Amino acid sequence: MSLQHALLGVLEARPMNGYELTRFFDAAPRWVWSAPQSQIYPTLRQMEQAGLIEGQKEIRGTRLKRTVYSITEHGLEELRTWLGTGHTPAPVRDSFSLQALFFDMIDADRAASVLKAYIAEQEQLITEWRAHREALLAKDTDLLKERLKNRPPAEHDRIAGLKANVFAGQVAVAQARVDWARESLRLLAEGV
Template sequence: MDIVIGNTYAKEPTVSLRYALLALLTVEPMTGYDLFKHFESSVGYVWHAPDSQIYPELRRMESDGLLEGREVPWGPRGKKTEYRITDEGVKAFRAWMNTDLEYSRERDPAHLKAAYLEWADPEAARSQMQAHITHYRARLEQWTEKIREIDGGASPMLNKRLSGIAPEEHLKTVAFKRFTYEGLIARAEHEIAWAERGLALISELYSTR
């Protein structure tokens, strides 16, 4: 029963980029490049997308009425397009926020490989586990830094967001951000602990004694 308009489907909220973009644009109007930069840095530790996905998606969102693009001059001859969320966009974001996520099937290369680690040379096996640790340690630092920013009032996006809402709402807004990053930190710590047990296991299994 989907209604097809051009190549756009009128569908129920799935996941995706679209809502990540809406989330950022609830704070303030931005250009595609601004959004891309956010995905590269701060927000990028939760969601990421290349610019080649962002620009077309913004155009689609505009034609769906969720955003309004406005050309602003940039230097003497340059220009850029700044997107502002519309009332409809806010409505769509809120609707998505009020809808339960659909959880998709597991697909986890790290654990898939771990299950067959006896096929790897001991050194390679160790290296996998080490890579896992390195990866999650980096995430751990970035997420810990986010918490520090939140607590220290040093997050520009969060501050902008707070300045746009009623003071009674500040507590919730901050609490949920903190809660999110705490969860990610705990996850990273778990992954590191797991890989460390992996290293110990490898040593045990391949000990020469």
């Protein structure tokens, strides 16, 4: 269900076609939700059928060039309802922690190299999210600029602050993971 709400949230900023949305959800500087191209196009058609979004077909000559989707009143309503509802938590399914749970079964140095790769990966995420947070605070992202056009200027700081705060949270969680992984490296080393 969440991909639909993610798409609604993005389209609330401005209308986009499938290609733009694909780049956004597939992008290397990671967001909070990702989705492959093959999932986005069918989902957009589903959402149009459900009346959540509306597709504007652009024709060039005789051929379809692209379909630009915009959020409908119904879509906005659905998004706001979803945002205001507490949802049942996703079941715990943490494949890295699962791996770490059985590190006692392998050599300490092999476990250490897995942990180091994990640290590198989390630090990469931290870098990307931190940059995104800064950009949001400076109101310097494409999407936020578009979004603020439909909002009273008095609220701009608050909106940017709230969104930046989400990425501060992502950074904090990833940092907790890195700290834990470093502590684990120490534990593994002393046990040898």
